[in-house]
Amino acid sequence: MELDREEARRRAARKRAAAIRKKKLRRRRLMVLGAGALLLVLLVVGVVSLIVRAVNKGRQAAALEPTAAVAALATAALPADTPLPTAAPTPAPTAVPVTPPLTIQEDWYRERTEQLYKNLTTYGNYSDAAAVYTALEEMQIDPNGKKLAITFDDGPYSPITEQILDVLEANHARATFFVKGAYIDFNKELVARELGLGCEIGNHTTNHEDLEKLSPAERRATVGDLNDKMYSLFGYRVHLLRPPYIKYGDKGTETRTDIVAMAKEYEMAIVNHTRSSHDSHDDYTAQMMIDRILAEKDELGRGLNNSILLFHDKYQKTVEAMKVLIPALQQQGYQLVTVSELLNCSQEGLHYGWIYSKAD
Numbered sequence: 001m002e003l004d005r006e007e008a009r010r011r012a013a014r015k016r017a018a019a020i021r022k023k024k025l026r027r028r029r030l031m032v033l034g035a036g037a038l039l040l041v042l043l044v045v046g047v048v049s050l051i052v053r054a055v056n057k058g059r060q061a062a063a064l065e066p067t068a069a070v071a072a073l074a075t076a077a078l079p080a081d082t083p084l085p086t087a088a089p090t091p092a093p094t095a096v097p098v099t100p101p102l103t104i105q106e107d108w109y110r111e112r113t114e115q116l117y118k119n120l121t122t123y124g125n126y127s128d129a130a131a132v133y134t135a136l137e138e139m140q141i142d143p144n145g146k147k148l149a150i151t152f153d154d155g156p157y158s159p160i161t162e163q164i165l166d167v168l169e170a171n172h173a174r175a176t177f178f179v180k181g182a183y184i185d186f187n188k189e190l191v192a193r194e195l196g197l198g199c200e201i202g203n204h205t206t207n208h209e210d211l212e213k214l215s216p217a218e219r220r221a222t223v224g225d226l227n228d229k230m231y232s233l234f235g236y237r238v239h240l241l242r243p244p245y246i247k248y249g250d251k252g253t254e255t256r257t258d259i260v261a262m263a264k265e266y267e268m269a270i271v272n273h274t275r276s277s278h279d280s281h282d283d284y285t286a287q288m289m290i291d292r293i294l295a296e297k298d299e300l301g302r303g304l305n306n307s308i309l310l311f312h313d314k315y316q317k318t319v320e321a322m323k324v325l326i327p328a329l330q331q332q333g334y335q336l337v338t339v340s341e342l343l344n345c346s347q348e349g350l351h352y353g354w355i356y357s358k359a360d
């Protein structure tokens, strides 16, 4: 009797243990099945995204039509090489990778790239369409990266401008040239080469006039003539004005009001500089220019990032300084952009009739 009861208890215990084992086994099976399903989902998502990417790539490759290619380059979300999120360890991704916030106005960037394409193909020295495309690729801007704009005043001036352009070309760098209108006629090929390298052209008046000493009509003539010349010769619209001697009327004066009104009429921004190389100072050597430009802070405590640097393409020492400065700045991670690009990428943006940068 006692034994039977004991036996029954054991049997019941065995049954319970078996039930628990079965339950555990079922749970394990479910877990394995679940993990398998998750893996399958991940696999399918991965394969589908690979196919989508391949199809897109195929489509891009098919678009060999240069304008379409340029448009694609222009609209390519910036920066282009933002890494896509890699396979996350937790839940399978359901949403498409997020595009980075666009800090560059898309319309402006498209226009800028199309203008560059036109200038490179018309005036540049590239072996074929692929070479132009590669150059354009190099001119892509990372809006979040370090940038500065190198500017040259008073040219085009032979043979200095050629040498400056040689340095820019060798380093795949670009700059902005504030030219004198009267010099363009004798140096058309230099202006063409500037455009062909992706540089920007700004207005430094026709004969380096002091705008404060001119009447409103004379101001419009000296500035407007240069703009007209650039358009008739190169189909190029100038949008930057750098008044000679940094003279554009004191704040609150009629002169200032008129110059600002003129800039607006002509769709131009008035642009000075933030850091001068002092190359126009007789006692300044190339090494002193280099030290001054590379200094971490200027007299006003401003850093080098987003600077507008002032040089003149009319001194031999400026050429010597550029040979050192351009690679040095690139090595420090600066993108050497044009003034319009710098302003368009800035928080305030580029606006006609605005005055930019206090000169030092």
Ligand SMILES: [Zn+2]
Pocket (backbone or CB within 6 Å): 153, 154, 204, 208, 244, 245
């Ligand atoms: Zn000047």
